[in-house]
Amino acid sequence: xxxxxxxxxxxxxxxxxxxxxxxxxxxxxxxxxxxxxxxxxxxxxxxxxxxxxxxxxxxxxxxxxxxxxxxxxxxxxxxxxxxxxxxxxxxxxxxxxxxxxxxxxxxxxxxxxx
Amino acid sequence: xxxxxxxxxxxxxxxxxxxxxxxxxxxxxxxxxxxxxxxxxxxxxxxxxxxxxxxxxxxxxxxxxxxxxxxxxxxxxxxxxxxxxxxxxxxxxxxxxxxxxxxxxxxxx
Numbered sequence: 001x002x003x004x005x006x007x008x009x010x011x012x013x014x015x016x017x018x019x020x021x022x023x024x025x026x027x028x029x030x031x032x033x034x035x036x037x038x039x040x041x042x043x044x045x046x047x048x049x050x051x052x053x054x055x056x057x058x059x060x061x062x063x064x065x066x067x068x069x070x071x072x073x074x075x076x077x078x079x080x081x082x083x084x085x086x087x088x089x090x091x092x093x094x095x096x097x098x099x100x101x102x103x104x105x106x107x108x109x110x111x112x113x114x
Numbered sequence: 115x116x117x118x119x120x121x122x123x124x125x126x127x128x129x130x131x132x133x134x135x136x137x138x139x140x141x142x143x144x145x146x147x148x149x150x151x152x153x154x155x156x157x158x159x160x161x162x163x164x165x166x167x168x169x170x171x172x173x174x175x176x177x178x179x180x181x182x183x184x185x186x187x188x189x190x191x192x193x194x195x196x197x198x199x200x201x202x203x204x205x206x207x208x209x210x211x212x213x214x215x216x217x218x219x220x221x222x223x
Contacts, residue, residue, distance in 0.1 A: 102147065
């Protein structure tokens with residue numbers, strides 16, 4: 001069964017460093033998303049991406065964050081100058097079509113900023 | 115924006131018992147979904163119910179939706195140890211989903 005894959009599963013970084021979280025969405029899906037979950041809190045929407053541009057972003061997704069689809073398979077989330085409060089699980093998701101509510105999620109990357 | 119909110123309860127039940135959890139939301143919706151998250155893992159879609167549906171079944175899952183009360187419930191019948199997980203409702207679609215805080219369910223063998 002096709003699945004969304006994320007790497008790495010766990011990333012530890014120093015405060016102020018840049019990190020890139022990687023995702024490979026399901027191959028025929030067209031819409032891609034990043035969500036995050038701070039420990040013990042809700043899963044929060046960060047950004048959606050379609051046709052090589054951001055479709056929608058939340059207030060969390062400020063200038064510190066960027067997304068990119070550098071090739072036909074990868075979808076990345078870059079966090080510049082990480083802060084302690086960026087520590088969270090980051091989930092990538094994809095959907096086949098817009099308006100398809102069911103999203104397929106990856107296993108997540110646990111980011112720990114120290 | 116739409117937002118799912120589960121009753122903040124943690125359930126601990128014996129294997130074979132039923133587990134019920136609830137979710138309320140604030141704005142009108144087209145559909146509502148339930149996801150499961152095993153510890154430290156990703157979210158797995160369980161079931162979707164549309165706004166014009168009142169009840170839906172999938173295997174041992176039963177979801178109800180009351181749009182007049184803006185609430186939904188998820189029932190897991192004949193629970194198994196493998197059902198131990200957190201369960202989230204989510205509203206929205208298109209570009210974003212809004213998740214609730216999740217209900218933690220522990221099924222004791």
